[in-house]
Amino acid sequence: MTSTPAPAATAPTAPRPSARRLLGALAQLAAMAVAGTVLFTMLSVLLSIGLSLLLVIGIGILFLIAFVYVLYATAWLEYSRAEGLYGYGLPALRTRRMTRPGFSGWLRMVWQQFTDGPMWRGVAGAALATLLGSMVIVLASTIATGVGLLVSPLFGAEVIPSPWFGLMLEPGWAALVGGIAVLVSAALLFGIAVLDGVLTRAILVPSREAVLAQQAATSDVQRAGAVRASEVERTRIERDLHDGVQPRLVSVGMTLGLAQQKIDSDPDAARDLIAEAHTSTKAAITELRQLARGIHASVLDDRGLDAALSALAARSHVPVHLDVRVEGRCTREAEAAVYFAIAESLTNAAKHSRAAECRVIVRRRDDGTLWARVEDNGTGGARVIPGGGLDGIHNRIIAARGTVRLDSPVGGPTSLEVSVPCAS
Template identity: 65%
Template sequence: MTMASVLPPPPPAPSGTDPAASTTAPASAPAAVTAAPTPPRIRVASPGRVAGAAAHLAALGLIGPAVFSALFGMLGAGLGLLAALFVGVIVLVAFVYVLFAIAWFERARLDGLYGFGLPPLRPRRSPRPGFVGVLDTIWLQAKDPGQWRAVASFTIATLLGIITLAVAGLAAWGLALMISPIFGWSNTRLLGFVPLEGVAAPLVGLLVFVASLAAIVGLAVLHGVIARAILVPSREAQLEEQARTSDTRRAGAVRAAEVERTRIERDLHDGVQPRLVSIGMTLGLAQTKIDDDPEAAKALVAEAHASTKSAITELRQLARGIHASVLDDRGLDAALSALASRSHIPVTLDVRLSRRCSRPAEAAVYFSIAEALTNAAKHSRATGCRVHVRLREDGTLWARVEDDGLGGARIVPGGGLDGIVNRVTAAGGTARIDSPQGGPTTVEVNVPCAS
């Protein structure tokens, strides 16, 4: 962890005009836009997977009924205790998140068994702040279609598991019937009514045993087919999702490029261009005085020289805002350290990266942090910022910037926060901005490491 001191130059980031005293308006980026490649067709009928599925079904046949008994008990208790408002609501909220836990377990179980390549199920989270955001989060979780699909798969697997246990019992009976002559059993009857004498008993036992094994194999294969149909999107759905993803990312990239071009034009027109015009006028004035008043001409040349160095500094900052070379040379950690050292306000960095990510991912996170620091310095009256960067286990590059300012920031088209959303969307990630009145303002971005 490093603490950056206050130094004069501002952070070299895309500028924005996001007022800090406006109505609270937390915003979020569009939904995650990572386009996963089409997974290969999984064989659910291979011998190993059939054996594993049969074992899974047998286990679910034992524990599934207990799980659903507990679920229905929670649901009944929650509805019955709604009159005692808080108790019933707490039980129902717990019911929603128990369903989430079952769905998470089911997806993890099926992915481990079949290798579908399913992403881990994550809790839903509302972009809204405060108590309204809590209620919205619970509602989003309660209606999450991915959660309900996984619960449906668990329910079907439990029913198939109960049937599997019954068929396994029938197979055990057939096996016992096959070996009954060895133990000298007599008076054997099929289904308790039809007497089996002589070789009839072992033959019937063999037929029952083989049929039961075939039924167990069929149930295991059926389980895989149903699980794939419920949880793995079809080829058409995958192509449609990839098309939507491409459109969203292209729109974000176009919008980010437009905002960047506008920023460069504004910085050149309002900063460097007037300074260069002033330098030209100063040198012209010095040229007219060089014979009559050499001392005044020297003073004007010195002034032009100082203005030239300032213009060079501005151009360097502008170029750094377009492309941070240190990001390519030394990585995100070093680039953020340099960025924090130029900040007007103290910045506490906590960067933990085990490896490098792709250039687009690092650039999106770098410029998002730079823009968040710029807005904190310009608008929020913050006295400090905290920046956390992590490389998560799911392969996403996550960053969070939090200041201690006044809050109330909102997204303005063409402004800095709008630029963050567009840059992150173009890189295939998501952005979440939370800025209630009174602060703090937090900017959180997630970008696929290989975007």
């Protein structure tokens, strides 16, 4: 199996400052001054209550979990603000999911969320945006006051009280002080708007070296998944040939040998043996056809994923409710990965789960991924075992740059979700 190398990564360039972007930054920073203050107040309250009640009652863990996910909400808000304003192409911030069953797996998920680096970068960006937003509000108030002093001589007052230091100013000095306050505050607002773009890019946007390192690590994982998937597939083919087709062909050879011995002495028995060999040969051909279909589904190339899955559902021993809504075609690699993941899931449901029915949902999402979910109402308890069917699904999807999520509690039901980039 070959894979197309990923294009060289380049760090996003800073967008050129424009009046619209600068004004948008100032408006967003002012809003963050309010929202950030509320969020960080909540965080401090949740953390203090959680730590104080953790050893006393133990219920503090609930407050600490809430603290973790308010952290995530704060980071998500900052990522959304930065991406909407600057368009750096930042990846969407996602919550961590369980990779192990049970309570320990849940605690591990919460800990991974708490130690998530991108989340903490988002929190740091939100903290700076809150601080800058507070400065924006102060400077905006200063500008408003300066404008008032600037136009105050028009009202004919002989002495004008200054809002700063309790000074009483003559009209000329009041206009001068007001004008200086407006100019200085406007210059500082411009600097804050520019600074926000610089700091946001420095905190949230990974460097080119980090992007290259991440791509290298991802390529290593994909390469390992591809190698492992090919090994699992080869082992499966060898097992099916050794346990299925080979014994049947050996039996056909032995039956034909007996028929050859009896063809002169007992023609009727020989004809029966030849008929039996003929039946076994057709069964072997059927098994070979099914094995070949497991290696490559020609209907997938000819008619697309919907038709291939319809044929797959028709052959399933477990009734399948199929819901496929895919506009257009994805790459052959993406369609094949999702097809074989669904096929293996249905095979597992028929062999192991004692399911009465299955449901298959396939969608092409707006973010350019091909997503599928397979559910069955069986007994659950499915686990990824090296060399097993679920291991093969995992390796094949990883090799196609996708993700896999298995949820199979003991007692059922079982659900498997896969997501693969359409243009992988």
